[in-house]
Amino acid sequence: MHTMALLAADPQKSRQTKEIASVLNASEAHLSKVLQRLTKTGLVRSIRGPKGGFLLGSQAGETTLLEVYESIDGPLAQNACLLGTTVCRGENCVLGGLLAVVNKQVHDHLANTRVRELANVNWRTNLNG
Numbered sequence: 001m002h003t004m005a006l007l008a009a010d011p012q013k014s015r016q017t018k019e020i021a022s023v024l025n026a027s028e029a030h031l032s033k034v035l036q037r038l039t040k041t042g043l044v045r046s047i048r049g050p051k052g053g054f055l056l057g058s059q060a061g062e063t064t065l066l067e068v069y070e071s072i073d074g075p076l077a078q079n080a081c082l083l084g085t086t087v088c089r090g091e092n093c094v095l096g097g098l099l100a101v102v103n104k105q106v107h108d109h110l111a112n113t114r115v116r117e118l119a120n121v122n123w124r125t126n127l128n129g
Helices: 002-009 017-024 028-042 063-072 097-111 115-120
Strands: 042-048 053-056
Touching: 002 017, 002 028, 002 042, 002 053, 002 115, 017 028, 017 053, 028 042, 028 053, 028 063, 063 097
Parallel strands: none
Antiparallel strands: 042 053
């Protein structure tokens, strides 16, 4: 999602993996895998060559953050137990209904936020040029 926000800040300018990784303080190897998935789904376009890089796909600005998330990690899990082991099997959870509420809020935020809305994130101070 951060990569999409960075690309949305200047959708006409291609960014190289190394530059994106530096700004996001991320592993280039991991980012390369993420960019491959985003390219495969059409959310990002890849430009080859020494001056190449990555740009938002043609309709990616209208894409929701949920679509971005699910293109990388698959369907967003609902009501996942934070403990990793469902001791209570979802019955009488020690957190009550909190997980369901938080999961719905996260889902709704991702489903209702479009990549183009992230264009106002100020990445320019961290980008060269």
